[in-house]
Amino acid sequence: MPEIAIVGRPNVGKSALFNRLVGRRIAIVHDMPGVTRDRIAAPSQLTKTACTIVDTGGIGAMLDDGFGAQVTTEADIAMSTADLILFVVDAQDGLTTIDQSLAQRMRKAKGKVQLIVNKADNAEADAVIGDFARMGFGAGLPVSAAHGKGMQQLADTIDGHVAHLEQEREDAEEKVSREGLKIAIIGRPNAGKSSLTNAILKDDRTIVSEVAGTTRDSIDIPYERLGEQHTIIDTAGIRRRTKMDSSVEVFSSMRAERSIRRADICLLVIDVAAGVTAQDRKIARMVLAEKKPCVIVLNKFDLYHPDGNRSARLEEAEEHVRKELFFLAYAPFVAVSAKNRQSVGLVFEQITYIRKQAQNVIGTGQLNRLLQDSMQKYPPQAKKGQKRMKLLYATTAVNDHYTAIPVPTYVLFVNDKRLLAESYEQYLANRIREHFDTPGVPVTFSVRSRNNKPSR
Numbered sequence: 001m002p003e004i005a006i007v008g009r010p011n012v013g014k015s016a017l018f019n020r021l022v023g024r025r026i027a028i029v030h031d032m033p034g035v036t037r038d039r040i041a042a043p044s045q046l047t048k049t050a051c052t053i054v055d056t057g058g059i060g061a062m063l064d065d066g067f068g069a070q071v072t073t074e075a076d077i078a079m080s081t082a083d084l085i086l087f088v089v090d091a092q093d094g095l096t097t098i099d100q101s102l103a104q105r106m107r108k109a110k111g112k113v114q115l116i117v118n119k120a121d122n123a124e125a126d127a128v129i130g131d132f133a134r135m136g137f138g139a140g141l142p143v144s145a146a147h148g149k150g151m152q153q154l155a156d157t158i159d160g161h162v163a164h165l166e167q168e169r170e171d172a173e174e175k176v177s178r179e180g181l182k183i184a185i186i187g188r189p190n191a192g193k194s195s196l197t198n199a200i201l202k203d204d205r206t207i208v209s210e211v212a213g214t215t216r217d218s219i220d221i222p223y224e225r226l227g228e229q230h231t232i233i234d235t236a237g238i239r240r241r242t243k244m245d246s247s248v249e250v251f252s253s254m255r256a257e258r259s260i261r262r263a264d265i266c267l268l269v270i271d272v273a274a275g276v277t278a279q280d281r282k283i284a285r286m287v288l289a290e291k292k293p294c295v296i297v298l299n300k301f302d303l304y305h306p307d308g309n310r311s312a313r314l315e316e317a318e319e320h321v322r323k324e325l326f327f328l329a330y331a332p333f334v335a336v337s338a339k340n341r342q343s344v345g346l347v348f349e350q351i352t353y354i355r356k357q358a359q360n361v362i363g364t365g366q367l368n369r370l371l372q373d374s375m376q377k378y379p380p381q382a383k384k385g386q387k388r389m390k391l392l393y394a395t396t397a398v399n400d401h402y403t404a405i406p407v408p409t410y411v412l413f414v415n416d417k418r419l420l421a422e423s424y425e426q427y428l429a430n431r432i433r434e435h436f437d438t439p440g441v442p443v444t445f446s447v448r449s450r451n452n453k454p455s456r
């Protein structure tokens with residue numbers, strides 16, 4: 001559901017406006033540290049379209065170092081999470097320096113900022129409205145939350161914006177259904193990528209050969225499966241030329257990288273008979289770096305201790321692969337024999353399951369509760385002489401454009417990101433994984449604090 005955030009310095013009337021929009025009379029108090037979205041977000045009652053109104057006021061209160069920092073943090077949260085920001089100023093106070101610094105901060109999100117001039121109760125107030133235009137967000141919409149003035153125009157503005165978003169989403173969905181799921185088949189030369197592609201397509205459109213790196217080029221193969229559109233990106237090796245022998249691996253990893261970027265999901269083909277090699281690890285790291293959904297395909301399983309019992313072999317193979325590719329722990333794996341077209345259906349079972357589970361994006365309220373709860377159970381350790389890491393607020397940012405498999409980034413707003421240890425981040429990631437079953441999709445964080453620019 002689209003999110004409309006109300007941002008502004010203290011006392012401009014954010015709560016009053018919030019209450020108007022959500023149809024509540026009583027003011028909401030923000031006296032709890034670590035307020036979660038539940039207490040400050042509510043469905044809009046005034047608009048035609050369904051959306052959530054979020055009052056950011058109070059989120060930054062935990063910072064206890066002045067409302068300047070508080071308001072800035074709230075604006076940052078709104079910018080990274082909201083679909084539309086209602087930037088509220090006070091017609092009776094006129095333009096203040098805090099308004100101006102907020103404006104400065106929000107300039108990069110200009111397209112989604114709507115200036116609201118509140119407390120425009122009467123004609124006198126209208127006189128100062130022109131001043132606010134200096135901030136660069138237009139003249140602003142004059143309203144009076146206290147008297148209910150301008151509420152219809154405000155509702156119309158929000159509706160207009162939501163309709164625009166809806167159109168964008170529909171266009172993107174249409175594109176996805178047209179193009180289908182883009183599946184990159186990657187792996188080192190000779191792992192069996194072409195064989196897997198053929199097994200999937202059940203014909204011999206690509207040439208399979210005994211020599212490493214024989215396939216001509218990476219190719220996009222559109223095809224339909226059970227009424228669903230897919231595109232297979234077959235990242236084949238390169239033509240083997242004698243003088244190029246030593247660079248075969250370099251070229252193939254460049255190709256792999258390009259394919260990974262374009263894909264919605266990667267099938268990382270491992271020649272299980274040969275074991276995980278340095279090049280497999282390199283390609284796996286590319287998948288992780290691009291934050292792509294992934295299934296590990298253990299190919300040539302027919303050659304892996306063929307006489308042993310299947311489940312024991314599988315267990316052993318899994319142990320090896322998990323150990324070698326520990327950083328790709330989110331990726332489920334399947335053992336197949338592409339050449340014999342064995343178990344190839346399992347690959348699609350995984351893809352379908354991943355796709356289905358990925359549609360359940362965690363709600364902000366749930367996420368905040370889970371993380372606060374996790375932090376209470378096992379609080380972050382403070383190093384000597386250092387502050388303890390505090391989580392102000394967490395939210396989920398799904399990659400901007402609609403994709404077949406959305407990959408969320410968990411945005412954590414903390415007091416100081418330098419206090420967040422990698423092991424602690426891992427702990428939080430594991431908690432998320434435990435509670436929200438999204439196999440095949442990486443759990444990644446973007447950690448922000450007011451002292452530092454976002455870097456992760």
Ligand SMILES: Nc1nc2c(ncn2[C@@H]2O[C@H](COP(=O)(O)OP(=O)(O)OP(=O)(O)O)[C@@H](O)[C@H]2O)c(=O)[nH]1
Pocket residue numbers: 008009010011012013014015016017057058118119120121143144145146147
């Ligand atoms: N005259 C007038 N007063 C208003 C209007 N809207 C809000 N107020 C008053 O302004 C004061 C602050 O309103 P709030 O809604 O609490 O402001 P806020 O921005 O949420 O404040 P913080 O919670 O401190 O961030 C209250 O005394 C409101 O009654 C308005 O449209 N006109």
Ligand SMILES: Nc1nc2c(ncn2[C@@H]2O[C@H](COP(=O)(O)OP(=O)(O)OP(=O)(O)O)[C@@H](O)[C@H]2O)c(=O)[nH]1
Pocket residue numbers: 187188189190191192193194195196207208209210211212213214215235236237238299300301302303336337338339340
């Ligand atoms: N035993 C066995 N051999 C396989 C299997 N899959 C592929 N192979 C063989 O492995 C070799 C390489 O297979 P390809 O599909 O050409 O591998 P590729 O990854 O596309 O190779 P490049 O084009 O070099 O990147 C061929 O000889 C295949 O017959 C399998 O499941 N079992």
